[in-house]
Amino acid sequence: MSGSGKAEFSKPVYARPRSLVDVKTHFCPGCHHGTIHKIVAECIDRYEVREKTIGVACVGCAVFLYDYIDVDVVEAPHGRAPAVATGVKRAQPDKFVFTYQGDGDLAAIGTSEVIHAANRGENLTVVFVNNTTYGMTGGQMAPTTMLGQKTSTTPYGRDFRGDGYPIKMAELLAGLEGTAYSARVAVSTPAQIRKAKEAVRKAFEMQIHGMGFSIVEFLSTCPTNWGMKPLDAQKRVLGEMSEYFPLGVYKERKQADVA
Amino acid sequence: MSALAAEAPKKIFLKGNEAICLGAIAAGCRHYYGYPITPQNDIPEYMAAHLPALGGTFLQAESEVATINMILGTSSSGKRVMTSSSGPGISLMQEGLSYMAGSELPAVVVNISRSGPGLGGIAPSQGDYFQAVKGGGHGGYRLIVLAPHSVQEMYTLTMLAFDLADKYRTPAMVLGDAIVGLMKEPFVANPYDPAATVEKPWALTGCEGRERRHLKSLYLKDNAIEIHNWKLHEKYEKIRETEARAESFLLDGAKIAVVAFGTAARVSKTAIQWARKEGIAAGMLRPITLFPFPGREVSDLAKTVDVLLVIEMNTGQMLEDVRQSTPLHDRIAFLGKPCAMPTPEEILERIRALAGRKG
Numbered sequence: 280m281s282g283s284g285k286a287e288f289s290k291p292v293y294a295r296p297r298s299l300v301d302v303k304t305h306f307c308p309g310c311h312h313g314t315i316h317k318i319v320a321e322c323i324d325r326y327e328v329r330e331k332t333i334g335v336a337c338v339g340c341a342v343f344l345y346d347y348i349d350v351d352v353v354e355a356p357h358g359r360a361p362a363v364a365t366g367v368k369r370a371q372p373d374k375f376v377f378t379y380q381g382d383g384d385l386a387a388i389g390t391s392e393v394i395h396a397a398n399r400g401e402n403l404t405v406v407f408v409n410n411t412t413y414g415m416t417g418g419q420m421a422p423t424t425m426l427g428q429k430t431s432t433t434p435y436g437r438d439f440r441g442d443g444y445p446i447k448m449a450e451l452l453a454g455l456e457g458t459a460y461s462a463r464v465a466v467s468t469p470a471q472i473r474k475a476k477e478a479v480r481k482a483f484e485m486q487i488h489g490m491g492f493s494i495v496e497f498l499s500t501c502p503t504n505w506g507m508k509p510l511d512a513q514k515r516v517l518g519e520m521s522e523y524f525p526l527g528v529y530k531e532r533k534q535a536d537v538a
Numbered sequence: 539m540s541a542l543a544a545e546a547p548k549k550i551f552l553k554g555n556e557a558i559c560l561g562a563i564a565a566g567c568r569h570y571y572g573y574p575i576t577p578q579n580d581i582p583e584y585m586a587a588h589l590p591a592l593g594g595t596f597l598q599a600e601s602e603v604a605t606i607n608m609i610l611g612t613s614s615s616g617k618r619v620m621t622s623s624s625g626p627g628i629s630l631m632q633e634g635l636s637y638m639a640g641s642e643l644p645a646v647v648v649n650i651s652r653s654g655p656g657l658g659g660i661a662p663s664q665g666d667y668f669q670a671v672k673g674g675g676h677g678g679y680r681l682i683v684l685a686p687h688s689v690q691e692m693y694t695l696t697m698l699a700f701d702l703a704d705k706y707r708t709p710a711m712v713l714g715d716a717i718v719g720l721m722k723e724p725f726v727a728n729p730y731d732p733a734a735t736v737e738k739p740w741a742l743t744g745c746e747g748r749e750r751r752h753l754k755s756l757y758l759k760d761n762a763i764e765i766h767n768w769k770l771h772e773k774y775e776k777i778r779e780t781e782a783r784a785e786s787f788l789l790d791g792a793k794i795a796v797v798a799f800g801t802a803a804r805v806s807k808t809a810i811q812w813a814r815k816e817g818i819a820a821g822m823l824r825p826i827t828l829f830p831f832p833g834r835e836v837s838d839l840a841k842t843v844d845v846l847l848v849i850e851m852n853t854g855q856m857l858e859d860v861r862q863s864t865p866l867h868d869r870i871a872f873l874g875k876p877c878a879m880p881t882p883e884e885i886l887e888r889i890r891a892l893a894g895r896k897g
Contacts (some may be wrong), residue, residue, distance in 0.1 A: 330746035335611070336754070345752040351742040353614040354754035356637045359607035362599070366611020366619070367742070369595040370569060374744055392607070395600035 294311045296320035298329045298349050305343060309509025311499035312340060312408065315475075316347050319379070319406055322479045323350065326487060333367050337362040337389075339381040340414040358389025361396035364403045375486060377404040383413045386422040386448050392454065393494075400457030400491035404482045407448060407494055410501040411520065418504030422446045423522060430504070445523060449496040453529035459491035462528040465498040465521060467486040467513045474526075479529065490532050498524055547726050554692040555622075555719045558648055558712065559588070561696030562620050564730040566647070568594030569619040571608040572628060573601060574586055575599065576660045577716040578650035581622040602627040606634030613643040614753045616741025618700055622648035625658065625666055628674075635709055636675030639770070639826035640755030642740075644703035646696065647681075649714045650719040653877035662715040663877045667855035670713050671829040678767065680774045682710040682781065683828040685799040689723035695826070701734035702781060704741075706773055706852035715851070717801040717879055755766050777830050784832035785824040789812060792821030794892050795839050797860055798849040799825045801879055806849055809885035818893045828856070842865035849873045849880060 295301060299320035323329050332350040336356035345352035355363040360378035368376045383515035385407050386391050393405065412430055413419040419432040423445045426444045427436040437445075437524050453461035460482050464475035475497065498520050500512035507515065552560070559581055562570075570585040582598065589596045595612070599605040605621050614620040623631065628649045638645060651666040651829075653659040670683045682702050684695040696712055703710040742751055757763040785803075788810055789795060796806045803824040813820040823839050825832050840846055846869055848857045853874045861867055873880060873888050 333615075333742045333744065344854070345750070345754065349750050351745050351751050352753075353611065353742055354637075354641065354752070354756060355607060356633050359603070359634070362607035363611040363614075365597070365604075366569075366571070366608035366613070367615050368607070368611075369597065370612040370615035370617045370619075372741065384798035391600055392604050395604065414802075424854040468832060483632070 296324045298306070298323040299505035300347050300349050302346065304347060306340065307503045309500055309502035309512050311410070311497065314472065315406065315408060315497050315499065316344075318466070318472070318476050318479055321476065322483050323348070324373075324485055325480065328487075331373070332375040332377070333371070335364045335376070336376040336379040337378065337384040339345050339384050341379050341381055341408060344379050358384050358387070359392055360384070360389065361392040361401070361405065365396055365399070365401050368401060368403050372402070377406060379406045380408070381414065381419045382407070382409045382411065382423040386440055388447050394455065397452045397455045397492040397494070398457045399529065400459070402486055402489055403493055404480070404486050405494040407496045408499045409415075409448070409496055409524065410499040412504045414501050414504055418501070423501075425455050425519060447524060449494065449529050452494055454495040457492050458494070458506070458530055459485040459532035461530040463498065463524060465516050465524050465526055467516045478528070485532065488535065490535050498526070539700065547728050547850065549724050549726050549863070551722055552689055552725045553580055553720060553722050554686070554689045554714065556584055556651065557689045557692035557725055558622070558696045559584040560727055561693040562646065562700070563588065563592065564727065565618065566699040566730070566735070567618040567620050568701060568756040569612045569617050570595065571597045571598050571599050571605045571612075571619070572621050573605050573608045573623065575624045577628045577652060577719055578622045578624050580650065580719070581648060582651075598836060602630035603633065603694060606631035609645045609647075610634055610643060611639050612642070613638065614641075614742050616738040616743065618704070620646040622650065624650050624652045625654045627667065628666065632675035635681065636677050636679060637755050638709050639675075639679035639681070640677065641751065641753045642707040643709070644707050645709050646699045646703055646712065647709055648696070648714070650714045650716065652716065654849055659877060660716060662717045662851060662853040662879055663876045664715065664800060664802060665876065666713065666826065666854070667850070667852060670711050671831070671859075674885075680777070680829050682706065682708060682777060683713050684710065685713050685826060685828050686718055687719065687800050687804040687824065688718070689725045692718065693725060693727065704736050704738070705734065706777055707740070708773065713800065715801050718804070746842070769896050781827060782830040782832040782834070784825040784835050785826060787822040787824060789821035789823065789839070791819050793819040793844045793887055794821075794847060795843045795845070796820065796822040796847045796849055796885070797825070797836060797856070798822065799828060799856065802849045802851050805882055806882055806885055808882040809889060812882065812886050813893075815891045816890070816895070818889060818895065820889050831863070833858045833859065836860055836863035840866045840869055841867065845869055845871050847871045847888065847892060849885060851879060852876050
């Protein structure tokens with residue numbers, strides 16, 4: 280053992296991604312942001328784009344992206360990350376540009392920006408984290424909150440008659456011509472994590488090959504605001520969330536859409 | 539060097555809105571984002587026709603909300619970038635402008651303003667003065683605001699707006715209206731002087747060979763946001779001290795001094811010349827920068843004249859800054875015409891009345 284208390288191995292077979300900063304995150308126990316950050320960092324390493332990447336941080340728990348992913352990051356107003364990313368990518372088409380957004384950010388206040396970025400076929404990648412609640416502000420109803428789910432602003436449970444239905448962004452964006460890739464994944468089991476990484480790789484490849492807009496929606500936990508233990512939160516993702524928000528690839532463009 | 543600068547400047551007949559485009563392109567702006575709104579559509583139409591051939595970007599966004607965030611993104615890349623709009627659209631941009639001020643990102647925003655509030659009308663107005671110079675969005679910040687009163691100035695002040703925005707890392711606004719935007723005048727496309735251009739070592743270009751960079755306005759730790767606010771305040775104070783600009787028009791020996799900007803100032807020039815012919819000692823101080831407001835000039839002038847006649851195409855907005863600039867409030871008179879251009883005759887009549895004469 281070294282003085283730092285960390286074990287020393289002569290042959291590391293599983294290392295921290297180069298693009299993931301070696302700090303403790305502020306995320307709650309059982310939250311999936313850490314895992315999703317790591318997947319993003321691994322994919323940045325895999326395609327060796329760290330030094331040409333500009334990330335766009337959203338408003339919400341994921342705003343501290345710049346503390347955890349070792350790339351240039353600009354902070355966008357709530358919901359506007361796809362517009363900011365458009366401005367970055369149009370100015371620097373040779374750079375790798377991604378946004379990282381929560382469900383309130385992308386699927387409520389930012390619907391216009393994400394739909395039109397997708398519809399223009401902006402050659403950028405969106406990492407969308409759906410945990411069915413507003414985490415940072417204390418667990419209010421999100422556009423993806425499940426019917427019947429109790430939140431601080433749906434104390435009697437979400438009722439479609441007054442609150443509408445949980446919105447399915449991966450399907451919605453797959454329906455747009457400009458979208459090159461749209462998938463929904465989860466990270467509640469090792470097998471799901473492998474599949475999720477595959478989806479992010481596909482999304483990154485779409486941008487690297489100039490195919491157009493790509494999005495990966497992650498089903499994620501928020502044990503704190505769900506009032507659940509981390510393991511129960513995993514079960515919720517595997518159960519009712521995956522039933523309503525089916526995992527899978529909703530669109531995958533095979534050829535660049537060129538006139 | 540731009541294509542424009544390569545040609546010998548010659549006098550051409552041009553619309554104010556188009557002069558803004560020429561000024562922006564001459565100053566090296568190759569990125570424009572916008573959304574249609576009257577009376578500024580000449581600007582996006584010109585940029586759509588010309589920027590792609592210059593290797594630039596023209597993008598018609600889905601809203602002004604998206605527009606200003608595209609501006610934020612391109613600005614964070616270190617490129618000169620511009621948008622234009624009018625009152626209702628500028629209102630939608632206030633969120634993004636606040637973020638840009640907080641993140642210290644430069645850009646040029648043109649407001650060819652129209653009547654308000656609400657949908658108002660498309661008549662020329664100076665009703666957006668407060669919004670432009672007092673912050674507009676949340677949190678306490680300033681825009682640098684330039685007020686052209688001619689087609690020539692639409693060109694030169696747009697170039698200056700880029701220089702000042704970059705110099706101070708903050709958004710700058712060119713504030714016009716339907717008159718100065720849509721009128722045509724002889725104009726000379728003088729070459730842009732690149733002496734004032736600055737490096738942008740803060741730009742996000744990918745972290746090759748350096749540490750990663752952030753551009754942000756969120757400061758949660760300890761008293762970081764207080765420190766950030768004082769830093770911004772010092773910047774705005776420096777702008778106040780060094781960048782105020784005003785034109786003195788026939789002020790020698792003047793006893794009645796008009797204080798007006800933009801279109802109101804342009805019309806006032808005619809009335810002042812008529813008054814001078816009648817032997818009335820009239821002149822004008824024309825603020826070219828609205829923020830910073832040329833308060834020292836107003837203060838000095840107030841001591842030497844009988845009357846400061848503030849003329850605005852609103853019910854009295856710059857008037858408050860004039861009052862704040864001098865304690866001699868009994869010398870301040872006001873002629874306001876909301877959502878309409880005062881005629882030279884109306885202004886002359888008022889000058890005569892103040893001079894104790896009948897027409």
